[in-house]
Amino acid sequence: MPVAMRDSPEFERIGALIDAVAAPSATEVELGPGDDAAILRVSGPETLILSTDLSVEHVHFRREWLTWESIGFRAIASALSDLAAMAARPLGALVSLAVPPEMDRRTLDELAHGMGECLREHEAALLGGDLSRSPGPVVIDVTVVGAAVRPVRRSGALPGDEVWVTGRLGGAGAAAAAWGRGLEPDPLARRAFERPRPRLKEARFLCQSAEVHALIDLSDGLASDAEQVAAASGMRLVLEADRVPLHHTLEHWVMADVALALAAGGGEDYELLAAVAPGTADAAALALYREFNVEFTRVGTVTDGAGVGWVGAGGESISPPASGFDHFEEGV
Amino acid sequence: MPVAMRDSPEFERIGALIDAVAAPSATEVELGPGDDAAILRVSGPETLILSTDLSVEHVHFRREWLTWESIGFRAIASALSDLAAMAARPLGALVSLAVPPEMDRRTLDELAHGMGECLREHEAALLGGDLSRSPGPVVIDVTVVGAAVRPVRRSGALPGDEVWVTGRLGGAGAAAAAWGRGLEPDPLARRAFERPRPRLKEARFLCQSAEVHALIDLSDGLASDAEQVAAASGMRLVLEADRVPLHHTLEHWVMADVALALAAGGGEDYELLAAVAPGTADAAALALYREFNVEFTRVGTVTDGAGVGWVGAGGESISPPASGFDHFEEGV
Numbered sequence: 001m002p003v004a005m006r007d008s009p010e011f012e013r014i015g016a017l018i019d020a021v022a023a024p025s026a027t028e029v030e031l032g033p034g035d036d037a038a039i040l041r042v043s044g045p046e047t048l049i050l051s052t053d054l055s056v057e058h059v060h061f062r063r064e065w066l067t068w069e070s071i072g073f074r075a076i077a078s079a080l081s082d083l084a085a086m087a088a089r090p091l092g093a094l095v096s097l098a099v100p101p102e103m104d105r106r107t108l109d110e111l112a113h114g115m116g117e118c119l120r121e122h123e124a125a126l127l128g129g130d131l132s133r134s135p136g137p138v139v140i141d142v143t144v145v146g147a148a149v150r151p152v153r154r155s156g157a158l159p160g161d162e163v164w165v166t167g168r169l170g171g172a173g174a175a176a177a178a179w180g181r182g183l184e185p186d187p188l189a190r191r192a193f194e195r196p197r198p199r200l201k202e203a204r205f206l207c208q209s210a211e212v213h214a215l216i217d218l219s220d221g222l223a224s225d226a227e228q229v230a231a232a233s234g235m236r237l238v239l240e241a242d243r244v245p246l247h248h249t250l251e252h253w254v255m256a257d258v259a260l261a262l263a264a265g266g267g268e269d270y271e272l273l274a275a276v277a278p279g280t281a282d283a284a285a286l287a288l289y290r291e292f293n294v295e296f297t298r299v300g301t302v303t304d305g306a307g308v309g310w311v312g313a314g315g316e317s318i319s320p321p322a323s324g325f326d327h328f329e330e331g332v
Numbered sequence: 333m334p335v336a337m338r339d340s341p342e343f344e345r346i347g348a349l350i351d352a353v354a355a356p357s358a359t360e361v362e363l364g365p366g367d368d369a370a371i372l373r374v375s376g377p378e379t380l381i382l383s384t385d386l387s388v389e390h391v392h393f394r395r396e397w398l399t400w401e402s403i404g405f406r407a408i409a410s411a412l413s414d415l416a417a418m419a420a421r422p423l424g425a426l427v428s429l430a431v432p433p434e435m436d437r438r439t440l441d442e443l444a445h446g447m448g449e450c451l452r453e454h455e456a457a458l459l460g461g462d463l464s465r466s467p468g469p470v471v472i473d474v475t476v477v478g479a480a481v482r483p484v485r486r487s488g489a490l491p492g493d494e495v496w497v498t499g500r501l502g503g504a505g506a507a508a509a510a511w512g513r514g515l516e517p518d519p520l521a522r523r524a525f526e527r528p529r530p531r532l533k534e535a536r537f538l539c540q541s542a543e544v545h546a547l548i549d550l551s552d553g554l555a556s557d558a559e560q561v562a563a564a565s566g567m568r569l570v571l572e573a574d575r576v577p578l579h580h581t582l583e584h585w586v587m588a589d590v591a592l593a594l595a596a597g598g599g600e601d602y603e604l605l606a607a608v609a610p611g612t613a614d615a616a617a618l619a620l621y622r623e624f625n626v627e628f629t630r631v632g633t634v635t636d637g638a639g640v641g642w643v644g645a646g647g648e649s650i651s652p653p654a655s656g657f658d659h660f661e662e663g664v
Contacts, residue, residue: 136468
């Protein structure tokens with residue numbers, strides 16, 4: 001399926017595989033595949049949140065660009081980000097590593113250190129793992145486990161909801177764009193790519209402070225992930241190009257359209273997009289900034305309809321600033 | 333670390349990585365890395381059981397030997413077997429797939445069908461997953477989730493305990509041995525390799541019927557996995573060569589020593605080894621056979637000491653029939 005692999009969005013391919021598996025349901029499973037994570041109710045007030053995330057060399061990362069510590073850090077961060085997207089508190093992770101036989105111990109240690117750094121930052125335990133040699137690229141698979149009393153799905157957006165995003169966007173995309181052109185990214189962009197900060201505490205804070213109806217993490221990019229919320233909620237998301245918070249590295253770019261394209265289309269920022277009941281987010285945004293020094297910016301509105309639309313400063317429809325891309329190397 | 337990768341047993345390499353990660357602990361984690369699965373107590377009487385298992389092409393399987401359905405089936409079965417080894421009931425699995433871009437849809441479907449077959453057989457849901465292209469071999473990572481009121485670790489064996497195994501051993505090893513010599517395995521051996529049956533219900537049945545102190549699944553082979561129980565329990569396991577239940581495909585082999593070597597050293601049978609309080613397993617063995625048509629055979633005794641010893645028919649010490657091997661292609 002070379003055509004399908006390149007052309008159809010990832011969630012469709014997974015959906016088709018899930019259909020083909022035709023697994024039975026289980027009463028404990030409150031939410032199976034299709035959202036950011038699965039929900040299991042074991043007992044007590046908290047549900048269990050599980051998600052898994054692959055990082056493949058040459059696809060998700062290149063050893064020429066990153067230290068092994070950064071590669072390890074990012075593999076954990078991107079997996080934990082799916083827990084943030086459910087407003088779950090992290091419990092731990094299981095890590096599987098397939099590595100070439102010539103990979104030396106020091107390299108594996110660096111990889112492990114980077115993983116540990118991210119796990120500690122978010123107070124997540126290492127629960128288990130597997131290790132195998134492989135006659136191919138390094139493959140890292142991270143399964144994360146979290147708990148949440150009221151996990152927030154991507155499907156709950158309602159007409160009239162406001163669309164907000166945490167942090168600033170496009171930093172990781174700017175780094176990938178530079179590397180893709182054989183250039184060295186500026187330090188701010190490199191940092192954004194190397195040490196993404198999944199918004200775990202921020203997500204829980206926001207869900208306690210505002211009426212959050214839907215939540216997703218920005219792994220594929222604002223444009224692409226907004227599409228996911230729109231599709232899952234059966235709604236239309238209208239995004240205002242002028243409101244998209246540009247990463248500091250992009251703020252003063254002369255080519256403003258490229259900067260916006262990177263902020264809207266570049267993936268791997270691991271910020272959050274939330275659909276929030278009207279008027280309930282303003283105070284939460286202030287409190288979030290006070291508590292975490294993280295911005296929360298309104299970027300649009302939920303309406304009846306489908307898909308994602310973009311509007312300019314005067315409210316006029318404009319063409320999307322960038323199409324989303326699955327992996328940075330394909331899009332930049 | 334090419335030397336370390338080839339020479340040191342897998343659990344040592346993982347242990348070193350875990351140390352290097354230095355992740356914090358979490359109060360929910362009753363048992364972290366180092367056993368067959370991790371234990372999380374969320375709440376209620378049941379604990380949650382989690383484990384992850386990698387299958388790498390050219391290492392764990394070859395597409396020349398197996399259909400993609402069998403490859404998918406085995407990836408799930410080997411992961412679920414770790415839940416059996418904890419006497420847990422399976423809840424579900426998360427499946428990550430890294431596949432070459434030229435792999436077609438039909439092949440992925442076959443893989444998924446095999447996975448579904450095994451998931452259905454054991455009433456385990458598909459909880460999530462990830463999919464990525466990869467410029468290398470097919471890599472399948474399966475994380476399984478189960479629940480158990482009283483999970484059984486590999487560390488509980490006591491002096492005087494009897495050592496028992498389910499089923500018959502060496503079928504998968506016989507198939508791998510044939511393939512390794514360029515021969516076609518006989519149908520019974522091929523079947524054992526293609527469709528292993530993790531002993532999930534059998535494990536729970538045995539733990540209700542007998543006083544099981546320690547439990548492990550035979551993924552690396554009887555000799556090697558008995559070493560794991562011995563090391564984790566701080567005990568010695570003495571195994572009686574004449575009592576090892578040979579798989580039907582090996583029963584009438586002229587070279588009895590090779591047959592025993594395959595039964596003791598060949599991996600991937602996914603039967604169980606249990607350390608059971610003396611005298612409590614005989615009735616359970618009969619009941620197990622009546623209920624599941626699966627044999628339960630006493631193969632040895634737990635004593636004070638360390639490691640695994642082998643004795644002959646007269647109780648005399650003999651040399652181990654075979655050394656364990658991590659993956660079939662290395663050992664045969």
